[in-house]
Amino acid sequence: MTRRLILMRHGAAEAQGPWQDDAARSLTDRGHADAAAMGRWLAGLARPDVALVSSARRTRQTWEEVSAAWEVAPPCEPLDALYLAEPGTMLRLLQDRSEADVMIVAHFPGIGSLAALLATGGPEQDRFAAYPTAGIAILTFPGGPWQDVQPGSGRVEHFAAPRDL
Template structure:
């Protein structure tokens, strides 16, 4: 069986309000534009999740709202406090609790960039993969019967995109 993970870093967030805690920072205008672009790209390319695992921070929730609005049908989402600035092992633990064949996980750097690198057998040649800029999205496929069987280094990169790539295509 093939399982598919869509791993997305939150879109660009706003640092303008000094009263906002890091957890409460919203998306800035650039992030508000980038998230729907990624959602349209996912839908156009048939990468539609059946379940979402999303950090409970404001910027990840807003990324999910704007991204998923581009899908043809609603996708159930689970907002996870443990994904807020999670490291790779926590991200793996949460992923292994997923129940759908295609899952999107939305989180934060530096953990998400490290997690992406650790999951795949061979990284894509895209120069953005190492930095994993805001709203970067990788599609990773696994030959596994369930998420509990997924291990580091066992995934194949099916696609990787950053919003700037979509800006250049417009």
Template sequence: MTRRLILMRHAKSSWGDPAQPDHARPLNGRGQRSATALGDWLRTQGYLPDRVLSSSSVRTRDTFDRLGLDAPAQFSDALYHASPAIMLKALRTASGQTVLMLGHHPGISAFARSLVATPPTHDRFDDYPTGATLVADFPITDWGDLTPGSGQAVDFIVPRALTG
């Protein structure tokens, strides 16, 4: 039996109000369209999480809402701009067969690179743009047994591929 992780960077956020605190920034119009397209892609591909671990920021919450997924979500301040070590610690306590984790750059891109044995050949994997989504499988039966470098990349997508 395996466990599946869907590792997603939040969609594009708005910088319309320069005085707005970073944690409170919502998605912009492009981010809203991208998050909706990513949710459609996840459903079409059959990549449906049964648990969600997310940063507590407004833009990650907005991204999750726009995905339109029916899964219980846990929003955590600890995942706001979290390091790969913090993300790994949170994931090791997860329940569920398929977990969606929503986070921020640069931690999420470093975490993605650390998890898979062989990275996807996609030219945007290393910079992990907004909305970038990795789907990876792990040969474990419990998230507590997760070790870096043990994942197999199943899929990788960026919103531009879905929205043109």
């Protein structure tokens, strides 16, 4: 059975105010619109069995916009561990999962670094370094549990950002 990993960076967020907690930052109007557009794009390609979402406000808002594209939204698990997580942390969280198709909504640069780490290469891999806001990569992996996923074992099926739509 093929496994699919969907990696998304949150939409454009407001600038951090001088006394504002970074995790409390909201999406801008553009961020909401971009996330909704990417959700419609994604719904035409894949539906995750579960979404692992950073507990930050902007990532939760991104998921709300994306998940509205499906008639029945996949379950969502907000995780503090995904807030500004490094690729290794995200990989460990993924390796604990049993679902076939998993989506992670998190932050830059971690999400782009994870995509680059897992991808076998291809023409899209160089875009991971800049991973634009609301960007989504869909990677596929050969059968077997997520515990078997290693660097360079995923194939980039799709990569898009709002400007590509």
